[in-house]
Amino acid sequence: MCGIAGFIDPRTADLESVSRAMARALIHRGPDDGGIWTQRDVGLGLAHRRLSIVDLSPAGHQPMRSESGRYEIVFNGEIYNYQTLRRQLEQAGACAWRGHSDTEILLAAIERWGLHKTLQQCVGMFALALWDRQQRKLSLARDRGGEKPLYYGHSGGAFLFGSELKALRAHPAFQGEVDRDCVALYLRYNYVPEPYSIFKGIMRLPPGTVVEVDSQGNCGKPVAYWKAADLVHGDAPRFAGTDAQATDALELILSEAVALQMVADVPLGAFLSGGVDSSLVVALMQKQSERKVRTFTIGFTEAAYDESQHARAVAQHLGTEHCELLVTPAEAMQVIPRLPTIYDEPFADSSQIPTFLVAQLARQHVTVALSGDAGDELFGGYNRYSWATRVWRAVRLQRPIRKLTARSIRAIPPHSWARAFNLARPFIPKGWQAAQMGNKVHKFAELLECSRNELYLTLVSHWNNPASVVRGACEPRTVLTDLMESSGSRPFEECMMYWDLLTYLPGDILAKVDRAAMAVSLETRVPLLDHRVVEFAWSLPLQMRVRRGEGKWLLKQLLSRYVPRSLTDRPKTGFGIPIDSWLRGALRPWAEELLDEARLRREGFFDPKPIREKWQAHIEGGRNWAYWLWDVLMFQAWWQDAGSRPMHSGADSDAASQFVKA
Numbered sequence: 001m002c003g004i005a006g007f008i009d010p011r012t013a014d015l016e017s018v019s020r021a022m023a024r025a026l027i028h029r030g031p032d033d034g035g036i037w038t039q040r041d042v043g044l045g046l047a048h049r050r051l052s053i054v055d056l057s058p059a060g061h062q063p064m065r066s067e068s069g070r071y072e073i074v075f076n077g078e079i080y081n082y083q084t085l086r087r088q089l090e091q092a093g094a095c096a097w098r099g100h101s102d103t104e105i106l107l108a109a110i111e112r113w114g115l116h117k118t119l120q121q122c123v124g125m126f127a128l129a130l131w132d133r134q135q136r137k138l139s140l141a142r143d144r145g146g147e148k149p150l151y152y153g154h155s156g157g158a159f160l161f162g163s164e165l166k167a168l169r170a171h172p173a174f175q176g177e178v179d180r181d182c183v184a185l186y187l188r189y190n191y192v193p194e195p196y197s198i199f200k201g202i203m204r205l206p207p208g209t210v211v212e213v214d215s216q217g218n219c220g221k222p223v224a225y226w227k228a229a230d231l232v233h234g235d236a237p238r239f240a241g242t243d244a245q246a247t248d249a250l251e252l253i254l255s256e257a258v259a260l261q262m263v264a265d266v267p268l269g270a271f272l273s274g275g276v277d278s279s280l281v282v283a284l285m286q287k288q289s290e291r292k293v294r295t296f297t298i299g300f301t302e303a304a305y306d307e308s309q310h311a312r313a314v315a316q317h318l319g320t321e322h323c324e325l326l327v328t329p330a331e332a333m334q335v336i337p338r339l340p341t342i343y344d345e346p347f348a349d350s351s352q353i354p355t356f357l358v359a360q361l362a363r364q365h366v367t368v369a370l371s372g373d374a375g376d377e378l379f380g381g382y383n384r385y386s387w388a389t390r391v392w393r394a395v396r397l398q399r400p401i402r403k404l405t406a407r408s409i410r411a412i413p414p415h416s417w418a419r420a421f422n423l424a425r426p427f428i429p430k431g432w433q434a435a436q437m438g439n440k441v442h443k444f445a446e447l448l449e450c451s452r453n454e455l456y457l458t459l460v461s462h463w464n465n466p467a468s469v470v471r472g473a474c475e476p477r478t479v480l481t482d483l484m485e486s487s488g489s490r491p492f493e494e495c496m497m498y499w500d501l502l503t504y505l506p507g508d509i510l511a512k513v514d515r516a517a518m519a520v521s522l523e524t525r526v527p528l529l530d531h532r533v534v535e536f537a538w539s540l541p542l543q544m545r546v547r548r549g550e551g552k553w554l555l556k557q558l559l560s561r562y563v564p565r566s567l568t569d570r571p572k573t574g575f576g577i578p579i580d581s582w583l584r585g586a587l588r589p590w591a592e593e594l595l596d597e598a599r600l601r602r603e604g605f606f607d608p609k610p611i612r613e614k615w616q617a618h619i620e621g622g623r624n625w626a627y628w629l630w631d632v633l634m635f636q637a638w639w640q641d642a643g644s645r646p647m648h649s650g651a652d653s654d655a656a657s658q659f660v661k662a
Helices: 015-024 082-091 102-113 115-121 165-169 180-189 228-233 243-261 276-287 308-318 329-333 336-343 352-363 375-379 383-394 399-410 414-427 437-447 452-460 479-485 492-502 504-518 531-539 553-559 579-584 588-594 597-603 608-619 626-642
Strands: 002-008 033-039 044-050 071-079 124-132 137-142 151-155 158-162 202-204 209-214 268-271 294-300 321-327 368-370 523-525
Touching (some): 002 071, 002 124, 015 033, 044 071, 071 102, 082 102, 102 115, 180 626, 228 531, 243 531, 243 553, 268 352, 276 368, 276 553, 294 308, 375 531, 375 553, 383 452, 399 437, 479 492, 492 504, 504 523, 579 626
Parallel strands (some): 268 294, 368 523
Antiparallel strands (some): 002 158, 137 209
8 A cells, every 4th residue: 555646747847856745745655665756858757655565675666667668657555466467477478576566566467468458457456657658658547446546637737646635735736726516516425526526627537447648748538447337237147046156156256355355464454343244354364364363443432332342242253363442532533633634625424533543543553454345335235225215115105195294204303203213113123223213214204205316316415405505516417427317227226236336435435444544554455345246246136135125135144154143133333423412512612613604604615504504403402413514514624724735715706715724
């Protein structure tokens, strides 16, 4: 795991110093080593920071040149099957190796097979920049699932790229005008969705694609070398075996993915929440390990949000070397001032706080940690899949009946619904049980008049009409917009899983884990996102993933071979923290300052009225508006942090064009 950056700008006078500045901005991603490479006649700079994982020797230093001298590369990530590729290359005549790093193998493969064919042969997570001296072009590429980030685009006349925006901001040409349309998208999703970034002219490279840039900095369109859409809409054969055969096949393919991702020349462990996905990954790790696997869990002193006992029970059953940390609210809140720097653009998934804390805990013991991410998207684990399906069936009523029902539901406040559900919990089927039932009932009322696609969009949205809150914004089309328009007649659960795989997973989940872990120089790996596991999951009939309303059915079948179901069979709660009560308590002064009406008006991004209304209702104990308010607070905190550098707001003349620290 590393950090990469670079630029094409013939006007840059000191290529070396600018390249070093961009590399320094990413030192947290690679504290072990760094390097730069420049080409004066092009105005090209490549920068790299290294977190040494495989081949700790100087032979793994980057930027790295190919044996023929044609290519120069900076590479972030891991090629898990690099040893297999090495053997194939040796059989073809390549054998003059300088070391045993996957980067060297990757370069040799590119020289022999070309970039696109090589990427199709690779099993891994990565972002890379490859300079071709012969064709005088720069190629940027990103892994299939979107585990590793890569921003790119033009600013101030320069072409810039980097693992994080802070590297681009280190270039003197960077202007950084905030894209108000993307602020609206952020308020809807609680993250800026790909391919956008918070800045005009700067994009994220879509997963599974390559984009080429000529020596003048002219950028083409991304070209896919792998498409998730082919799994859903293509002609690939579907799995036709029995349940037992499917469980056997999943065990084989996932075991291989886990084994490949356990290869490292540094200490390695795993995150363990005690849920299905992380428990399965740890079980397969322990099965293939000669020593106890190190596992890590964060717990909270607030009992309603503490699931550490579940992880502890799984760890004891599997015999891992388990480490857990019980965190107080005060300790968790200490992370909040660091969030704008860690995430580098507005990001408001509040589980970012425990994610950072568990990464910080793990880094005290290991350099690499495996996680159970992607199980929900691939095997139908999110509560909203079963809920939305039931809601969709329920809303097929006459419109007047739906309106009357919604009005009746809203007449009872969320806390009363929650109390009623708690009393009735013993009599409610497990498929209908979930956390924060009062808020979910009110959410159900909002969905009663939706179409199927609108229902999903409402479920994944925070602010349903964000363009009315962000001044001067017009919400643009997104990847999700295109996906929903081409969904066809597939089952609703399967559509939602597909949409989440291409949007929510890379935009929220993977970004959250990458930034939190890399802030403490920890590499994370996701065995369930091995593309062969992804392809297998999508070959399964839906009933093997979601059966009778039970998500992750096949994963649970496999897990039961290693862990009793009694240890993991419970309602899904997520990696939550009590943001709602914190905002009414210890965080209230901080929030009051950021949500001050005069400040909101002066900075010019938001219409203060709806924000202040939600804030007042929240602190008075009415409906829980914590998620909506957290979106605004994280933007405000980011903008305040960004004010330490010259920044443009993109505002009209009636609003501030530069941030003034309050």
